[in-house]
Amino acid sequence: MANHLANLLTSVETEPVFLAVGSHRHILDCLGPLTGSMIEEKAPLVKVYGTLDEPLNAKNLHQRMELIKEQHPDSIEIAIDASLGPADDLGMVKLFQGALQPGKALSRRLEPVGDYYITGIVASQDDKPKLGKSSFGSLTHVYHMARLISDAVSIWYKSSNRLHNP
Numbered sequence: 001m002a003n004h005l006a007n008l009l010t011s012v013e014t015e016p017v018f019l020a021v022g023s024h025r026h027i028l029d030c031l032g033p034l035t036g037s038m039i040e041e042k043a044p045l046v047k048v049y050g051t052l053d054e055p056l057n058a059k060n061l062h063q064r065m066e067l068i069k070e071q072h073p074d075s076i077e078i079a080i081d082a083s084l085g086p087a088d089d090l091g092m093v094k095l096f097q098g099a100l101q102p103g104k105a106l107s108r109r110l111e112p113v114g115d116y117y118i119t120g121i122v123a124s125q126d127d128k129p130k131l132g133k134s135s136f137g138s139l140t141h142v143y144h145m146a147r148l149i150s151d152a153v154s155i156w157y158k159s160s161n162r163l164h165n166p
Contacts, residue, residue, distance in 0.1 A: 020050030038150030079114030
């Protein structure tokens with residue numbers, strides 16, 4: 001994952017902005033905020049929005065994205081969010097080019113965010129009817145994926161900083 005981020009961000013002139021989308025109130029939807037908090041701890045100088053203390057969620061997404069775009073007008077945006085997938089993909093982390101469509105698992109229409117996005121498969125498509133229950137699901141996969149993504153961002157950041165500041 002760190003190598004993929006490094007390859008992706010090699011030609012980027014400005015520091016990227018990480019958008020960790022999700023809710024701290026639901027186990028399976030906390031991948032984004034948990035990852036954002038972990039990134040803040042491991043690489044405090046990385047620009048990350050969406051943490052357990054200040055989630056970037058359906059209620060505030062539009063307003064916060066306007067502010068983020070004002071503060072970082074030319075930055076590449078990398079969104080991070082939980083997603084559904086085939087049962088065999090549970091626990092997988094995937095990186096895509098294009099905008100993330102947050103809220104899609106719950107059939108919510110939220111504005112697309114990011115130039116790239118990282119998703120972690122937290123549940124299968126068959127689990128969709130159970131997703132509204134905050135107690136549904138296990139924190140285990142969510143935690144391990146958040147750790148993997150935050151480690152990758154930290155490794156990328158530290159290696160890119162060494163290149164720019166010998």
